[in-house]
Amino acid sequence: MEQIDPCSWCGSVQQVSQRDQLNQVRLEKLGAYPFERLKSLFSGHISKSDLVPIDAGAGEPRLPLPSFVADTLSAHLSGFSKYPSTVGSLELRQTIADWLQQRYGLQYVDAATQVLSANGTREALFAIAHALINPEADKKPCVLMPNPMYQIYLGAALTAGAEPVFLPCTETSGFAPDLDAVPKSVWANTALIYVCSPSNPTGWIADKDYFAHLLALADENDFFIVSDECYSEIYWQNKPVGLLEVAESLGREGFSRCLVMNSLSKRSALPGMRSGLIAGDADLIARFTKLRSYTGPATPLPLQAVAAAAWSDETHVQQNLDVYRNSLKAFFDIYGIEGTTIPPGSFFVWLPVAHDEDFSVAAYEQQAVTILPGSYLAAEGDDGINPGSGYIRAALVDGPDCAAELARRLRAVRV
Ligand SMILES: Cc1ncc(COP(=O)(O)O)c(C=O)c1O
Numbered sequence: 202m203e204q205i206d207p208c209s210w211c212g213s214v215q216q217v218s219q220r221d222q223l224n225q226v227r228l229e230k231l232g233a234y235p236f237e238r239l240k241s242l243f244s245g246h247i248s249k250s251d252l253v254p255i256d257a258g259a260g261e262p263r264l265p266l267p268s269f270v271a272d273t274l275s276a277h278l279s280g281f282s283k284y285p286s287t288v289g290s291l292e293l294r295q296t297i298a299d300w301l302q303q304r305y306g307l308q309y310v311d312a313a314t315q316v317l318s319a320n321g322t323r324e325a326l327f328a329i330a331h332a333l334i335n336p337e338a339d340k341k342p343c344v345l346m347p348n349p350m351y352q353i354y355l356g357a358a359l360t361a362g363a364e365p366v367f368l369p370c371t372e373t374s375g376f377a378p379d380l381d382a383v384p385k386s387v388w389a390n391t392a393l394i395y396v397c398s399p400s401n402p403t404g405w406i407a408d409k410d411y412f413a414h415l416l417a418l419a420d421e422n423d424f425f426i427v428s429d430e431c432y433s434e435i436y437w438q439n440k441p442v443g444l445l446e447v448a449e450s451l452g453r454e455g456f457s458r459c460l461v462m463n464s465l466s467k468r469s470a471l472p473g474m475r476s477g478l479i480a481g482d483a484d485l486i487a488r489f490t491k492l493r494s495y496t497g498p499a500t501p502l503p504l505q506a507v508a509a510a511a512w513s514d515e516t517h518v519q520q521n522l523d524v525y526r527n528s529l530k531a532f533f534d535i536y537g538i539e540g541t542t543i544p545p546g547s548f549f550v551w552l553p554v555a556h557d558e559d560f561s562v563a564a565y566e567q568q569a570v571t572i573l574p575g576s577y578l579a580a581e582g583d584d585g586i587n588p589g590s591g592y593i594r595a596a597l598v599d600g601p602d603c604a605a606e607l608a609r610r611l612r613a614v615r616v
Pocket of ligand 1: 401
């Protein structure tokens, strides 16, 4: 038996036979998902408090179902007796194209060639690296990603046979992934970059100049941009710009090199629907479609009908936004903003603490609160620093009263 290298993500080591080693090494590099790590962290610790537990660990909106869901679903039940196409019904793709045009002021989005339905954005963010990376390239291609990050980007890069490169998002960079800190040699070998705006977990939002700079770098160095815009409708003050909008404003044709992903999980508080969108460069969409015709991540037709209704209605989105904003306000009214800031986007608060794991355990034990240590959402960089350590992430997904109670309890935590 041999040991393979410890996981760069969580440090775990596994014994494997030599024969299995090659097969397992890629998967082992993935390490444990943050929520698995959290379970291990809490094991043996008892939530002593008799308080009602608050789960602010996962980013799962728990707001009322939009009113049209039940009626639309029941009107389309017969769709369960048909195989759905992986690309999504043309009706859904047209609705998505219309939404993109209206939301970002785009001149034209072609539903047939520039839009796909996703079975939740998670699978699409993962699979896209497999469609765009050549693992047989002479030199391992680089996939760049923010750090901390939504962990799927890292899993995608590793399993696609690419070299993950982490762009630290720290207070010093205003939580932006610092493009200017990337060496020229890395840009030259970059195949793909993931951007997340608004960002999970930091709440940072890319502005027009940031996207424009990135597009220039993409042209110069011949790489693709995947912009994860799942939190686009959740913002404190200014509506976030999107990559496609910036690309068009710069006069680029056909959104070249760009793909965006967005989701009904956050804007419509429908995470159980597993429905999202992929849109952009028709060539990239065609390549992705080819891969997806084999992997087959199709959303059932009745759910596609509900998805079309959800992309067509902004009333419930505005209502949800009001709840998220009121939750942020309720939280910071009690927690205070000294040493931290109200996140510009998303529903997460990213709070500095002395030691993130100890703080999370203490919050669980003393206050029946589940939050994620920031270091679980980031990887150690070449400098040996994990930019997530010293932070915790809490999701404000249960409305303002719960957010206020969460703030009270977090303030009361003693480490
Ligand atoms: C940044 C980010 N991207 C994508 C997703 C995936 O969302 P879904 O698969 O529900 O569309 C999430 C979910 O938490 C997320 O935080």
